[in-house]
Amino acid sequence: MSICDLALPNITAIQAYQPGKPIEELERELGISNIIKLASNENPLGPSPAVLSAIAEASKHICLYPDGNGFSLKNALAQKHQLNINQVTLGNGSNDVLELLARSFVSSSDEVIFSQFAFAVYALLIQAIGAIPVISPALDYGHDLDAMKKLITNKTKLIFIANPNNPTGTVLAPEKIKVFMKSIPSKVIVVLDEAYTEYTTQTVNTIDWLDTYPNLVITRTFSKAYGLAGLRVGYSLSHFDVANIINRIRQPFNVNSFALAAATVALMDNDYIVKTKELNDAGMQQFKLGLSNLGIDFIPSKGNFICVNVATDAGRVFEALLQQGVITRPIGSYGLPQHLRISIGQTSENERCLNALATTLELNYD
Numbered sequence: 001m002s003i004c005d006l007a008l009p010n011i012t013a014i015q016a017y018q019p020g021k022p023i024e025e026l027e028r029e030l031g032i033s034n035i036i037k038l039a040s041n042e043n044p045l046g047p048s049p050a051v052l053s054a055i056a057e058a059s060k061h062i063c064l065y066p067d068g069n070g071f072s073l074k075n076a077l078a079q080k081h082q083l084n085i086n087q088v089t090l091g092n093g094s095n096d097v098l099e100l101l102a103r104s105f106v107s108s109s110d111e112v113i114f115s116q117f118a119f120a121v122y123a124l125l126i127q128a129i130g131a132i133p134v135i136s137p138a139l140d141y142g143h144d145l146d147a148m149k150k151l152i153t154n155k156t157k158l159i160f161i162a163n164p165n166n167p168t169g170t171v172l173a174p175e176k177i178k179v180f181m182k183s184i185p186s187k188v189i190v191v192l193d194e195a196y197t198e199y200t201t202q203t204v205n206t207i208d209w210l211d212t213y214p215n216l217v218i219t220r221t222f223s224k225a226y227g228l229a230g231l232r233v234g235y236s237l238s239h240f241d242v243a244n245i246i247n248r249i250r251q252p253f254n255v256n257s258f259a260l261a262a263a264t265v266a267l268m269d270n271d272y273i274v275k276t277k278e279l280n281d282a283g284m285q286q287f288k289l290g291l292s293n294l295g296i297d298f299i300p301s302k303g304n305f306i307c308v309n310v311a312t313d314a315g316r317v318f319e320a321l322l323q324q325g326v327i328t329r330p331i332g333s334y335g336l337p338q339h340l341r342i343s344i345g346q347t348s349e350n351e352r353c354l355n356a357l358a359t360t361l362e363l364n365y366d
């Protein structure tokens with residue numbers, strides 16, 4: 001007998017989430033410096049000075065437990081989004097909130113619908129619970145809401161929608177999501193994952209729909225545009241009854257003191273978000289132009305990353321780019337073995353990545 005045989009079968013069947021390779025690891029392996037990481041959709045601006053001083057201040061109190069209710073941050077979020085504070089739930093990253101939702105509402109006999117090519121964490125959470133994943137075929141690499149709706153059965157408990165989606169960068173028009181919400185049974189919970197919403201130019205505020213749809217939960221994060229990935233903080237906005245339920249099972253101090261302090265300050269720092277978006281828009285343009293000039297196909301993206309079709313084994317291209325000090329993300333585990341996901345970086349980083357791609361694929365600029 002192996003000790004693994006003692007574990008639950010749904011757990012032993014899980015393939016662990018593959019995170020982007022850390023810079024230090026590559027430095028150790030290759031003994032090279034000057035490595036750039038365009039693998040995990042992090043903010044290339046680095047943390048804002050306001051955030052760094054908030055962390056320095058918070059460091060004076062780290063012998064104390066954090067505020068378990070996260071009052072200041074929740075209050076700031078409630079004000080920003082014009083909601084009641086009891087509609088906000090904080091998590092150790094929005095992944096934490098996604099897990100709280102799944103654990104609160106989904107049993108092993110329930111079905112959960114998500115799209116082909118959708119964010120990998122949904123499948124992981126469902127497998128961890130032992131629930132039944134129902135995968136809806138993608139349409140042009142994005143979510144097909146009509147197909148998702150057709151998959152709803154009596155057993156459907158929850159639906160995940162990532163908008164924009166990671167890793168494909170596809171978006172759904174908010175109007176379509178609204179029609180979807182209107183047309184599905186109110187006993188099905190819809191989790192609208194808006195991790196990249198700050199990068200979009202969306203003018204419809206989905207948060208306004210929470211009044212109409214108690215079965216709608218919106219999740220957001222400080223990991224991407226707010227530049228706090230290392231601190232782990234995200235949140236959900238929902239009906240207060242849903243917040244009340246999921247708060248019962250979260251760990252009492254799931255968000256640490258640094259994360260609380262930094263996120264509260266980051267939320268007020270609108271300049272940082274504006275700069276982030278400008279840099280991302282310019283970098284996206286740079287990639288679109290550069291890739292087109294090289295004749296490399298890509299999926300149009302509304303996030304801070306772009307999914308590139310290298311038309312060959314992307315794992316090998318990934319390795320070749322690594323040798324040149326450029327970390328990207330192969331997404332074969334998503335069923336896209338010829339695609340690489342590349343995060344938009346600083347101008348010089350984007351340039352280096354495009355050149356490394358050209359070298360690797362032996363392509364010339366037109």
Ligand SMILES: *Cc1c(COP(=O)(O)O)cnc(C)c1O
Nearest residue numbers: 093094095119166195221223234
């Ligand atoms: C990055 C990402 C998140 C955020 O995860 P955190 O736990 O908040 O860092 C959530 N959803 C999607 C689709 C993402 O790409």
